Amino acid sequence: MRQFSVWSSRISVIASFRFLIEAKQSLCKVKKIASSYLLAMTITIILTSLVTINANAKILLPQILSSNMVLQRDKPINIWGFAAAGERITVTFAGQKKEALTDNKGNWAVVLNPLKTAAQPQSMLISGSNTIELSNILVGEVWLCSGQSNMEYAMRKLAKIPKPKNEKLGFPADEVVQAKNKQIRIFLVNRKTLIKPDSIHKSWSVAEDSALRSFSAVGYFFAKELQQKLGVPVGVISSAVPGSAIEPWISEKAFADEAYFKDKKIGNDPGKFYVPMIEPLTNFKIRGVLWYQGETNCFLNETISYAYKMKALIQSWRKAWREEFPFYYVQIAPFDYSKQKSEKVVLSADTEPAFWEAQEQLLRLPNTGMISTSDLNDNGGDLHPTYKWEVGRRLAIWALAKTYHQKIDFSGPIYQAVTFKTNQAILNFEHLNVKDSGTVAGFTLAGANGKFVPANAEIKAGKVWVSAKEVLHPKAVRYNWAENPSGNFYSNGLPALPFRTDNPLTQQFKIN
Known part of the structure; x- marks a missing residue:
């Protein structure tokens, strides 16, 4: 499968580095307490292990595969990882048993047949030289949320914000305390660890308590609405970075493939976040993507260039997952851009409306949708308006109508x-x-x-x-x-x- 070689190379480097550190620590202890014979034997074992992968090396899994996860229903499911070269791996789940033989770099992968909805927890066994049990797994709908700070905006902030002016939209300030729905699962991407192997197999969490406090409010409320209306388990992955422009979420190749950017210089570190925070997820099956980003690019007074960047992002992500999945995104909220000082560009009262216009162009791509937030900011000086529950709900009703074919009104004019x-x-x-x-x-x-x-x-x-x-x-x-x-x-x-x-x-x- 694609990405396995790159992933395993990273794992090999990480594993070897960890091994050297642990080995050095062990040798220091051995020098103090062991005989010269024991020391010689220890050194021999270490050197042998560095020359070739230990035949008893444990199976390693990517962070995205863990206990508590939700697997996407009705699609073939990839299960993959790393082990010793030539090792036979067996994966057992939901009545299926699949086997794979690792290649000479230790990569292995199996594909499970499409799974039906499963609201009752199940366990997955992954066996080789050792056995890993992943527990409390559900099968339902999985969505990826990405963008910048308004997508990253954590649930814990709801308890600290002033009461919103529009009382008709509600105010779930105590949602974290009330949240007890074990059919909603969340995975918060850490940009520094996603590419590392998972040793505890608990990267996914039930959407409650401390895990929920740190999770995307938009992502959670989207999942809550979806779960209530569909009656199936919902998993949400949040991969967002505050203050990020769109360019770091797009690979350099995607820019090269878009004719608009030929002979144009691309700033803002193309691929900086795509490589560690999106690419490792592309083997994990999802239903679709939610995107909330744009403020950073609006500060640069972008219009058509942003539209083409979004086009490159959408098309390249779909290509990476090999699916033309739904891509639903948020029109950035009203903000007083004209009152901000900028050394790079002149910001005016037209800056944001022109940016909205650029965002709207992506509705011309198939299987896309944009929700309006023009009424969701009580303060023009607030770049992070509070109504995240309504943003999540509006995204959810678009998905319910267009992805799940429910007969509901999902858009304004x-x-x-x-x-x-x-x-x-x-x-x-x-x-x-x-x-x-x-x-x-x-x-x-x-x-x-x-x-x-x-x-x-x-x-x-x-x-x-x-x-x-x-x-x-x-x-x-x-x-x-x-x-x-x-x-x-x-x-x-x-x-x-x-x-x-x-x-x-x-x-x-x-x-x-």
Whole structure:
């Protein structure tokens, strides 16, 4: 299987390094207490072990395979690891028994037949020169969460934040105390240890107590909603780094494969986090990916370049897993970017809306979805707004509708097209309920002079009619085009995505 050789090479280096340290410590003790004969024998054993892998070397597993894990249902499951060269490994799980012979580098791998949902814990035995038992394993749905600080934002912070202003969205400040659902399992990626072998086999945890306090709030609330609505075990992997730009999450090869970046210099350490925090996971089967990142790149005033970076990330991750899995992501929340000082670029009131526009371009890729957070920040100066439970819920309902095919409303209005007539503009939207009607705020209108003014907008017969007495011949419409939007255009209980009809990226961004 791909990545095994690279992984095992890393394991070999780590194991040898540990062995040398332990050997040196042992020799120091031996010099003090043992005879010269014993010392000579010890040295002989050490040297022999360094020349060739010990025939009795223990089986090693990657961190992602451990007790308490959730395995993805209905897909062939990879189980892999490292042992002595030429060793026969047997994996027994859920009535299946698979065998493999390690190669000359010690790699081994088996593939289990697709598994059905299993809410009752099971054990997996992995046997060779030694036997490893992984216990409390469930079979259900597995999702990977990644991004920067708003994805990393830990559950423990909920107990310390002020009460949110929008009481309709609730406030689960005591969620960690209340969480007792053993059908939800979590795995928190440590960028320094994921590539190391697992010796305790407890990297996965039940979503409760101290493990949950340190876990992604968005990831947990997504899993909670999914588990309640599907009634199956849910596992969530969080691999996020605060302050990270998008580039470190993309391999150098992925940048090389995207024509847009030909002859362009890529900053921000391409692959820095992909190699240690994503690549080791690519043999572990998942249902899909959740992504919440962008603030760092927005500070650089990026637009189309970010869209192409997201395209490279999505396509390269799908290629690495060999699946065109669902990729659902979060529109970054409102923030006062124009009030921030930057030595690199000039930030304005248009900086964030233009970035939202770039994020929205990825909806043109298959099997993607974006949720709006334009209404989820009580303070424009807060880069980490508190409503993480609602972000997780909105991601979950998108997944429930599009991945699990439940008949539910999962999106607010998304702009499709506009028709201009004398004195008014008529807009069509996807996900606008035909039963909705009434006036809405947040729209602006401009004529040929490009000057936008506040407009009147009304929902009628599944369309939005926009006009302004100052604009006799409208040419462009915008909605919530501000870093502190105040529009109230909702449908299905969800906010509309901000947009402008004079969007330049429609023609500039190519998905093929």
